[in-house]
Amino acid sequence: MQLVHLTLYNFRNYARLDVDLPAGAILLQGANGQGKSNLLEAVYYLATTRSPYTSVDQQLLSWMVVDEEMPFVRLEGRMRREDGRHKLEITLIQKPANNGGTARLRKELRVDGLKRRAIDYLGSLNVVLFRPEDIDLIGQGPSLRRRYLDITLSQIDPRYRSDLSRYNQTITQRNALLRQLQETGGDPDQLAFWDETLVTVGSYLILRRLQTITRLDELVATLHPSLTGGIERLRLVFVPRVDLDHLGEGQNVAQLPLRFDPQFAQTFALPSLGLEEIAERFQRQLYERRSLDLIRGVTSVGPHRDDLRFLVDGVDMTAFGSRGQQRTAALSLKLAEVAFMREETGESPLLLLDDVMSELDERRRACVTGIIGEQEQVIVTTTDLADFPAGFPAGGALWQVEEGRISEVSRLE
Amino acid sequence: MSAIAKPVERLIEAFSRLPGVGPKTASRFTFFLLRGSDNLSVELAEALQQLHTDVVTCQQCYNIADESPCAICGDSLRDATTICVVEEPLDVVALERTHAYHGLYHVLHGAISPADNIFPDDLRIRELVRRLEAAPVEELILATNPNLEGEATAAYIQRQLAGKKVRVTRLARGLPVGGDLEYADALTLSRALAERQTA
Numbered sequence: 001m002q003l004v005h006l007t008l009y010n011f012r013n014y015a016r017l018d019v020d021l022p023a024g025a026i027l028l029q030g031a032n033g034q035g036k037s038n039l040l041e042a043v044y045y046l047a048t049t050r051s052p053y054t055s056v057d058q059q060l061l062s063w064m065v066v067d068e069e070m071p072f073v074r075l076e077g078r079m080r081r082e083d084g085r086h087k088l089e090i091t092l093i094q095k096p097a098n099n100g101g102t103a104r105l106r107k108e109l110r111v112d113g114l115k116r117r118a119i120d121y122l123g124s125l126n127v128v129l130f131r132p133e134d135i136d137l138i139g140q141g142p143s144l145r146r147r148y149l150d151i152t153l154s155q156i157d158p159r160y161r162s163d164l165s166r167y168n169q170t171i172t173q174r175n176a177l178l179r180q181l182q183e184t185g186g187d188p189d190q191l192a193f194w195d196e197t198l199v200t201v202g203s204y205l206i207l208r209r210l211q212t213i214t215r216l217d218e219l220v221a222t223l224h225p226s227l228t229g230g231i232e233r234l235r236l237v238f239v240p241r242v243d244l245d246h247l248g249e250g251q252n253v254a255q256l257p258l259r260f261d262p263q264f265a266q267t268f269a270l271p272s273l274g275l276e277e278i279a280e281r282f283q284r285q286l287y288e289r290r291s292l293d294l295i296r297g298v299t300s301v302g303p304h305r306d307d308l309r310f311l312v313d314g315v316d317m318t319a320f321g322s323r324g325q326q327r328t329a330a331l332s333l334k335l336a337e338v339a340f341m342r343e344e345t346g347e348s349p350l351l352l353l354d355d356v357m358s359e360l361d362e363r364r365r366a367c368v369t370g371i372i373g374e375q376e377q378v379i380v381t382t383t384d385l386a387d388f389p390a391g392f393p394a395g396g397a398l399w400q401v402e403e404g405r406i407s408e409v410s411r412l413e
Numbered sequence: 414m415s416a417i418a419k420p421v422e423r424l425i426e427a428f429s430r431l432p433g434v435g436p437k438t439a440s441r442f443t444f445f446l447l448r449g450s451d452n453l454s455v456e457l458a459e460a461l462q463q464l465h466t467d468v469v470t471c472q473q474c475y476n477i478a479d480e481s482p483c484a485i486c487g488d489s490l491r492d493a494t495t496i497c498v499v500e501e502p503l504d505v506v507a508l509e510r511t512h513a514y515h516g517l518y519h520v521l522h523g524a525i526s527p528a529d530n531i532f533p534d535d536l537r538i539r540e541l542v543r544r545l546e547a548a549p550v551e552e553l554i555l556a557t558n559p560n561l562e563g564e565a566t567a568a569y570i571q572r573q574l575a576g577k578k579v580r581v582t583r584l585a586r587g588l589p590v591g592g593d594l595e596y597a598d599a600l601t602l603s604r605a606l607a608e609r610q611t612a
Contacts, residue, residue: 120598158599169561176527190533193568197561 001081001126001347002377003043009074010062012038013404021379025372025393028381030401036381039401040129040352043379046077046088047127047350048151049109049118057092057105070094079125082347087112088124119161126155126349128337130356134330138317142307149308152337153208156344160208163201170197171304179297188294195286198302203279205303206240210273212340213238213308219336227328227367232312234332241305242282244273327359335371348376356380357387421447473544475537476520477502485518492516494551498541498570500524500558508556516554519544524562525569533569542573552580559586 008017013035028036037053045051051060057073065071073092078085089110109121137144153160174194181188217236224234273281285301293300310317310329317329341349353372357365369389372378382388400409421443428439446454470476471483478484485491485505495516499505505518521536533539545553555570557563571581587605588597597605 114596117598119600162600166561172528173526173561173565176530177532180527180530180532186532189572190569192572193565196568197564 001079001350003046003077003079003125003350004085005076005078006043006046007074007076008042010065010071011042011060011073011075012062014038014042015062015064015404017404017406019406021377022397023377025375025396026377026379027385027388027393027396027398028379028401028406029383029385029398030381031383034401035404036401037131037354038404039406040131040354040379040381042075043077043350043352044127044129046075046090047125048155049090049107049121050151052129052131052133057107058094060092061094077125086124088121089113119158119165122154122161123156123158126341126345126347127352128334128341128349129352129354130331130334131354132327132358134334135323135326137333138310138321138326138329142305145308146304146306149209149212149306152341153212155349156341157208159204163204167198167201167205167303170194170201171299171302174198175298178293178299181294182297188290191290195283195290198299199279199283199286202242202303203275203282206242206244206278206282206306207273207275209303209306209308210238210240210244210278214272215340215343216333216336219339220332223335224328224332227332227364229363232325232328234329235311236333237309237311239307239309241301241303241307242278242285244278244281324359328364331356331364331368338375351375351378353378353380355382357382474518474520475522475540476505476518490515493548495554496541496544496550496552497554497556499556500563500566504556516552521557521566524557524566526562526565536566538570538573541570545574545577545579550579552582555581555583559584 002023003021006017006019006021008014011017017039028039030036041051041053045060051057054060060073061071062073071094073090075088075090077088079088080086087110089108091108091110092105093108094105109116109118111121111124137148150160150164154164174191177190177194180186181190213236220234220236224232282302286299289301310321310326310333312321312325312329315321317326321329338349338351341347351372353368356368360368365387366389369392372380372393380393398409400407424443424446425436425439428434428442429436431439434442446457467479468477469479469481471478471486472481473486474483476483476485492515496519497508497514497516498519498521499508500521500523502520505520508514508518519537519541521538521541523531523536525531525533525536553570553574555567557566567583574581585608586601587608588594588601594602
């Protein structure tokens with residue numbers, strides 16, 4: 001798929017932007033703070049209805065309009081897919097504060113002029129974003145990795161999105177009920193409905209994560225060696241919180257060893273279970289842990305506790321990876337995601353690379369340059385053109401970004 | 414010191430506590446009443462007073478009514494062998510508008526939602542079970558909302574009635590009449606497909 005035109009109003013430092021986007025590579029060059037990352041953020045937001053940088057949509061409002069009566073942000077994209085051309089629109093309007101409360105942004109999503117709920121809007125435009133902060137995906141806590149899986153799968157699988165939203169609502173309700181039962185007693189059979197719902201929708205989440213990680217693991221097996229000159233072997237390991245009978249004697253799902261021996265990694269080639277087999281295990285374990293959950297007042301088993309780990313030559317990168325290793329692993333993951341999305345949807349996602357070259361050595365840069373050249377459409381930011389080979393991007397566009405304005409420049413060789 | 418007369422300020426404040434009404438709308442309401450003739454203000458004042466003195470809860474179906482039993486429960490022409498369970502009084506109004514239902518109702522006044530501190534005991538579920546024990550019916554139609562909380566409530570009621578000799582049914586979920594298939598959301602459409610009927 002390809003984004004052919006982008007219009008922004010009051011988005012970050014873009015008061016107004018109206019730009020045609022060519023296929024292939026677009027290289028965005030500019031000094032710090034000119035609006036390179038903001039442009040990638042806008043495209044990402046148009047695709048996912050979320051910012052990778054903030055959960056507070058107010059921050060997207062250009063500071064030039066925040067004092068206006070009813071400030072708004074507007075993003076419009078015209079795109080081309082296998083099934084034809086489409087128009088995407090997102091409008092955020094700030095309503096004045098009511099009763100001394102805080103001002104609220106109203107978000108409106110439209111596809112081809114028709115209002116859509118987020119759950120139906122997602123998946124219209126698919127993107128994969130790499131940014132320097134993605135190092136946290138490897139180095140920080142499991143919630144970031146679950147969020148990553150959720151955003152990836154939500155883009156390509158409508159059932160995943162609706163089951164995920166239902167799962168999250170159910171967890172909130174079940175935990176509230178557990179606390180109530182803990183405090184004032186009552187009939188634990190009230191849990192039956194929530195347990196059943198949790199198993200029905202949660203098993204699908206587990207199944208899709210299992211399939212996705214298995215496939216991404218296969219894809220990084222060829223990608224990562226080319227990034228590292230064949231030195232490192234990267235494995236992605238799904239760590240489900242529901243025991244899928246994948247563990248050996250004496251191993252515990254809650255405690256992942258920090259160092260895997262190769263044979264142990266083999267046991268992590270998870271069994272290819274079907275939906276019913278996962279549901280049966282989830283249901284049994286949820287029931288077995290019910291009395292414990294009642295004491296703690298939280299749901300202790302389920303995909304809300306899943307994790308994804310990255311092993312290089314058997315060593316867990318979350319605990320022991322160097323900065324460079326973590327960064328390269330994150331990049332491999334994102335590049336594998338591009339191929340994965342293409343397999344799943346039949347369309348190439350739009351690739352967004354924010355400051356990808358910094359901290360990469362010569363070999364990795366050459367490899368990334370090659371991958372950029374293969375994309376249907378990719379937007380790359382850089383402060384320094386010297387990070388790219390002369391004549392790059394061949395057949396693509398070179399854009400200069402300055403204070404929220406974009407100008408096309410022809411490259412002098 | 415306030416720049417505005419106390420009674421005016423008090424009414425604006427009261428209006429703005431209503432759902433969907435902000436300070437601007439509240440001021441507009443207030444000044445409209447102030448400038449207009451007395452009639453509307455008096456009418457409003459009376460209506461507001463009667464709202465709490467003259468409205469009762471029907472002791473059979475728990476709908477809000479002028480008297481107990483309410484007009485529907487007291488209507489001997491209605492089919493007393495069927496009870497339709499709804500969340501709110503407004504749901505009764507909606508169903509009555511269809512003119513297609515001739516049985517009785519039972520109003521729960523909410524749906525189970527532990528996160529909002531609403532548990533089965535906060536709803537009229539015990540009253541429903543007692544009502545069925547006192548006067549058995551043939552069919553109980555569960556017409557709670559098709560969302561998570563409504564489904565939890567329906568499931569809970571169903572469990573309470575396990576072993577009782579009553580046919581329990583649920584409203585069908587599917588496409589809106591007069592709607593376009595291509596504009597239906599994926600979840601509604603997949604449910605309509607799953608619960609399709611022989612043509």
